[in-house]
Amino acid sequence: MTKLGVNIDHVATLRQARYRGLQSGEPDPVEAALICETAGAHGITAHLREDRRHILDRDVRMLRERITTRLNLEMANTPEIVAIALDLKPEIICLVPERRQELTTEGGLDVRGSLSDIATTCGLMSEADIEVSLFIDPVPAQIEAAAESGCGFIEFHTGSFAEHFSDADQREAELTRLAEGFTLARQAGLTVNAGHGLNYENVAVLLNRIPDLHELNIGHSIISRAITSGLARAVEDMLALIRSA
Numbered sequence: 001m002t003k004l005g006v007n008i009d010h011v012a013t014l015r016q017a018r019y020r021g022l023q024s025g026e027p028d029p030v031e032a033a034l035i036c037e038t039a040g041a042h043g044i045t046a047h048l049r050e051d052r053r054h055i056l057d058r059d060v061r062m063l064r065e066r067i068t069t070r071l072n073l074e075m076a077n078t079p080e081i082v083a084i085a086l087d088l089k090p091e092i093i094c095l096v097p098e099r100r101q102e103l104t105t106e107g108g109l110d111v112r113g114s115l116s117d118i119a120t121t122c123g124l125m126s127e128a129d130i131e132v133s134l135f136i137d138p139v140p141a142q143i144e145a146a147a148e149s150g151c152g153f154i155e156f157h158t159g160s161f162a163e164h165f166s167d168a169d170q171r172e173a174e175l176t177r178l179a180e181g182f183t184l185a186r187q188a189g190l191t192v193n194a195g196h197g198l199n200y201e202n203v204a205v206l207l208n209r210i211p212d213l214h215e216l217n218i219g220h221s222i223i224s225r226a227i228t229s230g231l232a233r234a235v236e237d238m239l240a241l242i243r244s245a
């Protein structure tokens with residue numbers, strides 16, 4: 001069965017909207033991660049961005065101490081964050097492109113264009129027993145470069161598939177691109193994950209086409225559903241306190 005990694009960045013985004021500058025506040029992404037694990041998630045993904053806009057250093061340290069599944073640290077390939085990863089020792093890192101103005105990760109990594117820097121980081125991580133995944137678009141040149149880099153995993157950027165999901169022709173074209181990329185990557189010996197924009201509507205369509213994806217990393221739709229499915233309980237709990245005061 002394909003594994004599920006839950007990306008908890010959005011929990012931290014909500015916390016930072018109220019408690020920026022403080023070291024704690026609600027909702028706590030670490031508590032959220034523990035709930036995800038109890039519910040059966042196979043891993044927890046967190047992106048420690050250079051600007052620390054959501055996940056903080058404290059969060060990744062506490063995640064490392066407290067979670068019992070796998071920690072997937074999403075990160076830019078910069079000296080500061082590489083040093084943090086080597087010290088933290090997540091089970092796996094996922095290198096992503098990072099642009100300061102973007103709302104979320106837009107587009108995959110240009111592995112071909114920065115192969116030597118990526119290969120250096122793969123070597124450092126391998127010495128520290130940390131696996132490496134590269135977040136790429138399902139494009140042959142990038143898949144081939146990933147296979148040369150020394151990484152063991154790639155994660156296909158499914159943003160374009162998600163974006164074009166409602167148009168049958170474009171959805172089919174994106175699925176074909178992903179399926180052909182999957183075959184090429186497996187032939188090159190890579191393990192293939194996928195993520196970005198996956199939700200309750202599109203996930204089964206993707207898996208029916210590519211059942212052997214190793215892991216899906218999903219954040220926004222799961223955290224969004226948690227708000228709607230948990231809202232009634234939250235209101236009831238508050239009403240109970242008001243009534244009994």
Ligand code: PXP
Nearest residue numbers: 105135195196197217218219220
């Ligand atoms: N995988 C990677 C590499 C990402 O950057 C993101 C977004 O942070 C995700 C998966 C999850 O995307 P979404 O929040 O759209 O589910």
